[in-house]
Structure formats: C-alpha cells, structure tokens
Amino acid sequence: MVERTRAQSSPRTAVVWEVLRAELARRDADGPLRIVDAGGGTGGFAVPLARSGHDVTVIDASPDALAALNRRAAEAGVADRVRAVQGDADRMLDVVAAGSADLVLCHSVLEHVDDPAAAASSMAGILRTGGCASVLVANRAATVLSRALGGHFGQATAALASPDGRWGPADTTRRRFDATSAEVLLARAGLAVEQIHGVRVVSDLVPGALLDSEPGALEALLALELAAAELPPYRDIATQLHLLARRT
Ligand SMILES: C[S@@+](CC[C@H](N)C(=O)[O-])C[C@H]1O[C@@H](n2cnc3c(N)ncnc32)[C@H](O)[C@@H]1O
Incomplete structure (x- = not known):
C-alpha cells in the first residue's frame, strides 16, 4: 500500500496517485513490484513507491537529477530499493531486460524526448505481458x-x-498531446489504454491567494479535481492527461 503523503494530496499529483494506488492495490498479492520510472528525475514518485516496498529503477538522462534522487532515496532509507541509471527513455531496452517490468512510469517526459514513438515502444518492450504503463503528458x-x-x-x-x-x-x-493522440501513440506500441484522467482541471486557473485565504478551499478543490478528472469535457481541458495502459 502506498502511504498518503502531503505531496500526494496536492492537486498537482493527487489524481495520478489515486490511479496508481488502485492499480497497486489490485496487485497487492503479487508482492513487491518491479517498477521502472522513465525520466523519473529526482524521485518524486520513485521514492514513495520504494517506501511502499517496491523495487524502482529510475532511468533519466540527467546525472544531476539522478544524484538528487540518490540523496533523496538515502534520506528516506530506501537506497537499497532504488536504482538510478543514466539512460534514454527512447532506448530503455539497453539498460533493462525485455519483459521484466510490472509497471513503467513515464511522467512529463514524452513532451521532451527525441522520438515519442520510440519511447512508447521502449516502454512496451520492458513491460511484461499484463504489466501497466502510467503516462502523464501535457495537454x-x-x-x-x-x-x-x-x-x-x-x-x-x-x-x-x-x-x-x-x-x-x-x-x-x-510537443503536447490530446487524449486521442496520446492514446494512439500508446496503442501503436502495443499498450492498450484503459483509463484517461485529466490532471489539474481547474487548479492552475484558480488564484493561489484564494486557496490561502478560504478555510477548507484546498480540500474542496482536491475533491473537485478528483470528481472531474474522468469526465469529458472537464478532463479534456486539464493541464495534463494521465493514461493508464496495459501491455497486451
Ligand atoms: C519534467 S521532468 C519530470 C520528472 C518526473 N518524471 C516527474 O514527474 O516529477 C522531465 C525529466 O525527464 C528527463 N528526461 C528528458 N528527456 C529524457 C530522455 N530522452 N530520456 C530520459 N530522461 C529524460 C529529464 O532529465 C527530467 O528529469
């Protein structure tokens, strides 16, 4: 079970964590999962997942991000469950065995890679059949x-x-995506999209001062974000789109 931290209750990431938590709960009986975080940066997702007992490999192009990840993992006491690998999200089969991952995260990365189709196919290549990809893209x-x-x-x-x-x-x-272009990109790589959520449907439109001055406003905003996340047309104007896709 992934513990709920303050960051996970933020409107920036709450919807993604809700989807991941449900997927991990479904797999609870399987024991610790082998997770790969492509472009995982400093470990905002990797470290909490490792704290929940999973083994996480972060593949990132930036040595600075990986150094910060290692420090963060050590401070959290999970250095033994977090592996930092410098590499390219387009070419993950160079550093991870084919069909070896239960879950691959690729959050805010497809906007930046040289070849998104190669990155999607690289995700599919390292996932085992039935494994899942959690993909977050700019909308x-x-x-x-x-x-x-x-x-x-x-x-x-x-x-x-x-x-x-x-x-x-x-x-x-x-580059940015919409629900259809992101789904087609993943489908062409052999990843069947099961869920699409909007992340930050209204959060970025709300003045920060309003959240600070109104008691309970943040909690109410979070509840609204969770309720609207799956519903077009609200989903389709969110800052980011989150797709959960399975390797068929
Ligand atoms: C916007 S950050 C997102 C970090 C993290 N996934 C998150 O959601 O907090 C993008 C990350 O992708 C990494 N990155 C960019 N292009 C990459 C590539 N081709 N292969 C691997 N990592 C890449 C960057 O170094 C950076 O850490």
Whole structure:
C-alpha cells in the first residue's frame, strides 16, 4: 500500500496517485513490484513507491537529477530499493531486460524526448505481458486556454493550429498531446489504454491567494479535481492527461 503523503494530496499529483494506488492495490498479492520510472528525475514518485516496498529503477538522462534522487532515496532509507541509471527513455531496452517490468512510469517526459514513438515502444518492450504503463503528458487544450487567459491570443491561436500544440518558436515544450493522440501513440506500441484522467482541471486557473485565504478551499478543490478528472469535457481541458495502459 502506498502511504498518503502531503505531496500526494496536492492537486498537482493527487489524481495520478489515486490511479496508481488502485492499480497497486489490485496487485497487492503479487508482492513487491518491479517498477521502472522513465525520466523519473529526482524521485518524486520513485521514492514513495520504494517506501511502499517496491523495487524502482529510475532511468533519466540527467546525472544531476539522478544524484538528487540518490540523496533523496538515502534520506528516506530506501537506497537499497532504488536504482538510478543514466539512460534514454527512447532506448530503455539497453539498460533493462525485455519483459521484466510490472509497471513503467513515464511522467512529463514524452513532451521532451527525441522520438515519442520510440519511447512508447521502449516502454512496451520492458513491460511484461499484463504489466501497466502510467503516462502523464501535457495537454494542448490547456495551453491554448492559458495563453489566451494571459492575453497572448496570437500564441493561443498558434497552439490551436500547430500539430504539436506549440505556441511559437520560444515555446520550450517540444510537443503536447490530446487524449486521442496520446492514446494512439500508446496503442501503436502495443499498450492498450484503459483509463484517461485529466490532471489539474481547474487548479492552475484558480488564484493561489484564494486557496490561502478560504478555510477548507484546498480540500474542496482536491475533491473537485478528483470528481472531474474522468469526465469529458472537464478532463479534456486539464493541464495534463494521465493514461493508464496495459501491455497486451
Ligand atoms: C519534467 S521532468 C519530470 C520528472 C518526473 N518524471 C516527474 O514527474 O516529477 C522531465 C525529466 O525527464 C528527463 N528526461 C528528458 N528527456 C529524457 C530522455 N530522452 N530520456 C530520459 N530522461 C529524460 C529529464 O532529465 C527530467 O528529469
């Protein structure tokens, strides 16, 4: 069972943790799982999963992120269950055996890799049959709305028209997705999407001061996020889309 920490109760990650918690509970009888976190960075997901008894390999391109991950894992007392590997999410079969992972996380990474199709196929390649991929991607519709709300109407129109959902040459995100494009990407790699949730449907639109000044507002916002996450059209305007997909 994954313990519920303060970070996991934040609107930024609560929906993803809810989906993961349900999947892990389903697999409780299987004992510790072999989890790979592709582009797992400093271990925001890897360390809590290791604290719950699972073995986690983080594959990340950044040595600095991996060094911070190792420190965080040591501080949490789970260094023996967290393996940090410098590598490329597009080529995970170079560092992890085929069919060896029960669960692969790929959160906020497909926006940045050179080849998202190769990364999806790499996820499928390291998963065992029946294993799951937890994939979090930036949602193009949220960028259109946020650029427009910031008064950048030309950029909002550009993001609407761009096949990659980019708002202009200065946009540092290489690509964004919608529910269909993300699902098709995973399906082509042999990953059957079972669930799609919106993450941060309204959280990024709410002034922070309102949450600080109104007692109980954060809890109420969290309840709203969880209730709206699966429901189109709310799901489809969320800042991020979370997909749970199974290796068939
Ligand atoms: C936005 S961070 C997300 C970190 C973590 N997954 C999370 O959700 O908190 C993106 C991470 O992906 C890593 N990254 C970017 N491109 C990568 C690639 N091609 N292969 C592996 N890691 C990559 C970066 O070093 C960074 O740690």
